[in-house]
Amino acid sequence: MKYALLIYGDESEAPAPDSPEAMAVMKSYYDFTNAINEQGINRGGEALDSVQTATCVRVRDGQTMTTDGPYAETKEQLGGFYLIDVDDLDAALEVAARLPGSHHGTVEVRPVWEVPENMPEGG
Amino acid sequence: MDARKAVDDVFRAEYGRVLATLIRQVGDFELAEDAVQDALAAALRHWSRGIPQNPGAWITTTARRKAIDRLRRDANYAHKLEALQYLVRLQKDDDVELSESAIGDDQLKLIFMCCHPALAPEVRVALTLRTLGGLTTPEIAKAFLTSESTMAQRIVRAKRKIKSAGIPYVVPDDRQLPERLGAVLAVIYLIFNEGYRASYGDEVVREDLAAEAIRLGRLVCHLMPNEPEAVGLLALMILHHARREARSGADGSLVLLPDQDRSLWDRRAIAEGAALVSRAMEMGDRGPYQVQAAIAAIHAEAQAAEHTDWREITALYAELQLMMPTPVVALNRAVAVAMARGPEAGLQIMAELADDLDGYHLFHSARADLFRRLGRVEDALACYRRAIELAGNEAERAFLASRVRELSE
Numbered sequence: 001m002k003y004a005l006l007i008y009g010d011e012s013e014a015p016a017p018d019s020p021e022a023m024a025v026m027k028s029y030y031d032f033t034n035a036i037n038e039q040g041i042n043r044g045g046e047a048l049d050s051v052q053t054a055t056c057v058r059v060r061d062g063q064t065m066t067t068d069g070p071y072a073e074t075k076e077q078l079g080g081f082y083l084i085d086v087d088d089l090d091a092a093l094e095v096a097a098r099l100p101g102s103h104h105g106t107v108e109v110r111p112v113w114e115v116p117e118n119m120p121e122g123g
Numbered sequence: 124m125d126a127r128k129a130v131d132d133v134f135r136a137e138y139g140r141v142l143a144t145l146i147r148q149v150g151d152f153e154l155a156e157d158a159v160q161d162a163l164a165a166a167l168r169h170w171s172r173g174i175p176q177n178p179g180a181w182i183t184t185t186a187r188r189k190a191i192d193r194l195r196r197d198a199n200y201a202h203k204l205e206a207l208q209y210l211v212r213l214q215k216d217d218d219v220e221l222s223e224s225a226i227g228d229d230q231l232k233l234i235f236m237c238c239h240p241a242l243a244p245e246v247r248v249a250l251t252l253r254t255l256g257g258l259t260t261p262e263i264a265k266a267f268l269t270s271e272s273t274m275a276q277r278i279v280r281a282k283r284k285i286k287s288a289g290i291p292y293v294v295p296d297d298r299q300l301p302e303r304l305g306a307v308l309a310v311i312y313l314i315f316n317e318g319y320r321a322s323y324g325d326e327v328v329r330e331d332l333a334a335e336a337i338r339l340g341r342l343v344c345h346l347m348p349n350e351p352e353a354v355g356l357l358a359l360m361i362l363h364h365a366r367r368e369a370r371s372g373a374d375g376s377l378v379l380l381p382d383q384d385r386s387l388w389d390r391r392a393i394a395e396g397a398a399l400v401s402r403a404m405e406m407g408d409r410g411p412y413q414v415q416a417a418i419a420a421i422h423a424e425a426q427a428a429e430h431t432d433w434r435e436i437t438a439l440y441a442e443l444q445l446m447m448p449t450p451v452v453a454l455n456r457a458v459a460v461a462m463a464r465g466p467e468a469g470l471q472i473m474a475e476l477a478d479d480l481d482g483y484h485l486f487h488s489a490r491a492d493l494f495r496r497l498g499r500v501e502d503a504l505a506c507y508r509r510a511i512e513l514a515g516n517e518a519e520r521a522f523l524a525s526r527v528r529e530l531s532e
Contacts, residue, residue, distance in 0.1 A: 052280060053288040055241035064302060066240035068284070088291035089241060090299065111288050 002043060006078060011051055030119045046083065047113040054110045055089065057096040064097045071108040079105070083112070126170035129178060130163055137179040138257035139342075141186055143229035146292055148210060149190050152236070153282050156254075158190035165189070230255070231346045232292045234339075238307040239290050246281040247310045248317075253278055255342070256335045266317065266332050304347070308356050308412065311339045315360045319367075333364055351406035355413030358399035362419035365392035377522040381428040393423040414443045433463035450479035458489050466493040484513035488523060500530055 015021035029047075036042040054070040079101065086092050089109070096107040138159065145155040162185040166178070175181040191210050237250040249267070252258040258266075264274035284290065295303040318332025340357040347353055369383035378384075397420045403413045418439045425431040440456035453476055461469025470493050473486070480486035491506035504527060511523045 049287050053284050055288060068241055068243040068246070087289075088293075089239075089289045090291050090293070090295065092289070093241070094299070109288075 004081070005045075026115075027119060044083070047115050049111045049113045051110075054108055055093065057093055057102050057107045057109060058105075059097050059103045064093075066093060070110075071106050073106070076105055126167055126174065129170055129174045130166045133166070133178045133182055134163060135257045137182060139230060139233065139255040140226055141179065141183050142254055143233040144183060144226060145186055145190065146233060147229050148187065149194070150292075152285055152292070154190060154193060155186075156282070158186045158193060161189035161193075162186035227346050228294070230342065231294050234307055234343065234346075235294055235303055236285065236290060236292050238303075238310045239285075240303070240306050241288060241290060242281055242284065244310075244313070246277055247306070248313055249274060249277055250281050251310050251339070252314065252335065255339060258335070304350060304353070307343065308352060311336050311343070312356060312360070312412075314339070315363075319363060333360070333367070336360055337364060349406065351403040351408050352410040352412045354399055354403035354406070355410060355416045358396045358403060359412055359416035359419055361392050361399065362396035362416060362423050365389040365396060365423060371518065375518060376525070377516075377518040379522070380422060385427065388423065393420075396420060397424060409442075411443060411446045414439050414446065418443075431462070433459055437463045450476050451483070454480060454483075454486055454489060461493055466496045469493050470497075482513060484510045484515075484519070484523075486510075487513065491526070495526075495530060504530055 015025065033042065033045075051070040054068075056067045056069065056071055058065045082099070084092065084095055086095065089111075092109050096102055096109050099107050101107050141162075142155055142159050145158060146152055149155050149158070159182070162182050165185055166182060170178075187210060194210070233254060234251070237254055238247045242250065245267075249263050252263050252266075253260065260275050260278060261271050264271045267274070269277075294300075315333055315336030318334070318336060337357070337360050340353070340360055343353045344350075344357050366380075366383065366388050368389070369385065369387040370378055372378050396416065400413065400416045400420045404417070418436055421432055421436055421439075437456065437459040440452065440459050444452050444456055454473065457469045457472035457476070460472060470490065473490055473493075476486065487506045487510035491503045491510060494500075494503035494506060507523050507527045507530070511520055511527070514520045514523060
């Protein structure tokens, strides 16, 4: 079986970037990634940028509606995800508008936070 | 002319152009903005000794030099080596003449970036005024009645989103253009309306914002001359703005269209607006801005209120309602129908709108006016009182209160 592990948390409580606390959190993620790599069970994953960079797309009656901010409804649930690699947000929004999910639900488009492959020195 | 004033003038006139060019050259919105700010600070120091012959070009060159300084200094921009090399090359042929079309293209990209639908609407407005209007953050904060720090934070957050979310610096392709141009025009109209009818506060017209919106509208029409809705919006704003002197009395009170002193209307502006409406309509793709502008033109061209062609206006509102099926458009059509066919016909349409528009003060004042004309004083008074409760603008409240006094006598 494959499973997606979806990470939820309160961004406002996250430690300041580059602080010792943030480095500790990062280290724990690197450790976790290494551990599941060694187990041979990792099928991929990404860190996401802050919710402030999020954009939502809905298509209704052929009209694309784009709004600033993360998906905030609680009566609809996460049903899946795609990871795409395109030039810019316009291209990503165009793909999101083609995704069937955007025609009955909402697709949140969030940039991947490019994490360095190895834990930075001094962490 | 002193240096401060010269810098202010250049800031207003050239900021958007200089910034747009620099964003393309350095490939980074924030860096470009910082560099232009550096250049303006330098201008303040240098120009006290003498103002350069071409202040705009001086700012552009200096800003480019400042961008290079920042790229060299700041480790965060270390990955921007390519941009740095490119800039240094530009610096060597210091007299790079930018063609008008290249500058225009950059400005268009900047407009589309600032009005991107992935930004919140109030952010688009602030960013557009800041980057293309050359308004300072305190000026924008004042215009929108928020604190300077709130506005500054809003702008910083927007710039961060542009960068991290990858909002591109491009003119959208043909498939995306209709939606995106719509977003640009909506931002400009929002700025205009904020200037034209302040929703809070005491002034009926905040001319600065209205004039700024018209300037932006002209810019878009200049850059995209074949977009009928852009021309339609410009016409609409010019026609409304032409009546600004007549919209308020000597005491600052609100004067409605039928009671306005038409000799105060700006006839030249009306002629320009009407010509723009015709030009837009000839392009053959009618849209809501053009139809609203056509309605405004009919009002503006009537020599006296009683000469208004209400049948034509009714027909245009029916067309507009097909394009924008909203209760507010339906209300406007009802008012036109009342003028063309009598108050009862208008009230009949309004009765169907009560559920949607009960919280809208203009719905109640429009009904009040029709009741008044039918001599139904009690109904009119009740509606005026409800309208006063809901009105957000002091001038409007004062106007409605004066109507209540007249009827109560």
